[in-house]
Amino acid sequence: MGFNRPSKIQETALPMMLADPPQNLIAQSQSGTGKTAAFVLAMLSRVNPQDRFPQCLCLSPTFELALQTGRVIEKMGKFCVNIKVAFAIRGNRLPRGTVVEEQIVIGTPGTLLDWCFKLNFLNPKKIKVCVLDEADVMIDKQNFSDQSVRIQRALDPGCQMLLFSATFEEPVLLFAQRIVPEPNVIKLRREELTLNNIRQYYFECENKEDKYKALCNIYGSITVGQAIIFCQTRKNAKWLHWALSNDGHQVSLLSGELSVEERAEVIQKFRDGKDKVLITTNVCARGIDVKQVTIVVNFSLPTMTPWLADYETYLHRIGRAGRFGKKGLAFNMVERHNLPLVHAIQDHFKTTIKCLDPEDMEALEKIDD
Structure with missing residues (x-):
């Protein structure tokens, strides 16, 4: 992947994300510091390839970002035998009655909501890790808050929650801490x-x-x-x-x-x-x-x-x-x-x-x- 050593966020977040028992995390880090590689590594490490059902969810605010993260998962996961990715995005229409066998599902909140509740393509109770990428948008009241919270509430209480973004304003951070039980928090000072x-x-x-x-x-x-x-x-x-x-x-x-x-x-x-x-x-x-x-x-x-x-x-x-x-x-x-x-x-x-x-x-x- 071209990483010679971990970036600051990778060094701080990875031990928390990979710990057993799993720990929840709300992490802020500057753009371009390798956040995606960090949470992808965490997802890949939790998947059991023998189980042919979704075990990790990643919610993205845009179609473009979902595709990009999916590519990183495919690139990093190519050495993990039998781990597959499915895209819950607008335009990827699966026939009714489909049972999704891919272990990692990445998508936008609206489509993921349909997959979980309307179409029953996957069972949210079996999800081990749920990532909110650009989390401040995902839980901002004007954006995807209701959808994200609805998905999060359907998950098993033991599901590991990982929230990542470059920016977290105080009200959004407080809201995140309310929906994520006992999180570790990595927050940058404004000057950083x-x-x-x-x-x-x-x-x-x-x-x-x-x-x-x-x-x-x-x-x-x-x-x-x-x-x-x-x-x-x-x-x-x-x-x-x-x-x-x-x-x-x-x-x-x-x-x-x-x-x-x-x-x-x-x-x-x-x-x-x-x-x-x-x-x-x-x-x-x-x-x-x-x-x-x-x-x-x-x-x-x-x-x-x-x-x-x-x-x-x-x-x-x-x-x-x-x-x-x-x-x-x-x-x-x-x-x-x-x-x-x-x-x-x-x-x-x-x-x-x-x-x-x-x-x-x-x-x-x-x-x-």
Whole structure:
């Protein structure tokens, strides 16, 4: 897998996850530090290959993340004879009456709920390990909370619960501690959350055309391995894709409007390096791991309301670059009236986001050094 030694989270979490009797865990760790490999190892170690029924569940917030985790399970599990993975995701329709024999089931909450209760494809009481990946979203009231809690309540009381995320706001953490009995908790201090390996910059822009110009200047001055550009709305993402394609750039677009098959194809082409630039909405902010990504551009800053920055999404977005401690760059395109958002993000993470002049090609080229 390319690990020479365990990362900090792996070193701390693995002994807890592999202990007997099993221990519950709520763990926070920065993006790109090997959380997936850690909980996959825990799942594989609990499976009995002779038993042909689901023994481990992993819940993911998006179809893309479920597929990605499934790939890691397949890669790490190739030396485990007869351990198989099933995907409980939209589009993977099994005939009624199917009995799932794969030992590890990974999926999104809605489909997993159907598999457990409506279609009876699996027996939740036989699950030994249940993982919530990007757990803060999975138990956030506005998102999948009801579905996740319903699945968790159907599990055997002795089932090991493992909750992982890069961010846990206090109310979410308290809620997690209520639903997970006697958990070990690994929590980062706020100052540890800043991704020091990612240099962050912002451009002051008048409008989206101005932002587009700044983006083209980055293109002209910096060696782009692969880049992800985040837009706040599908409409803006569409417009940007059209503008860059018209200028002859090889770019792809990923948004919630696409079908499951189209989304899988876009991600795969980007992974294979066929497309160098991926334009997306927050669909890709979490967990998507493409090692060649060196640059993240926030074409618009993530916000909760027009005046309130979404700190968690900002951290997850820029965390797509600089995986596993590698160097990365984050560029933020900011209208003048949104400058207070930049200052708020700096204060929140106790970090520096430097102002750059998009017309100063010399300064841009120096960043690449």
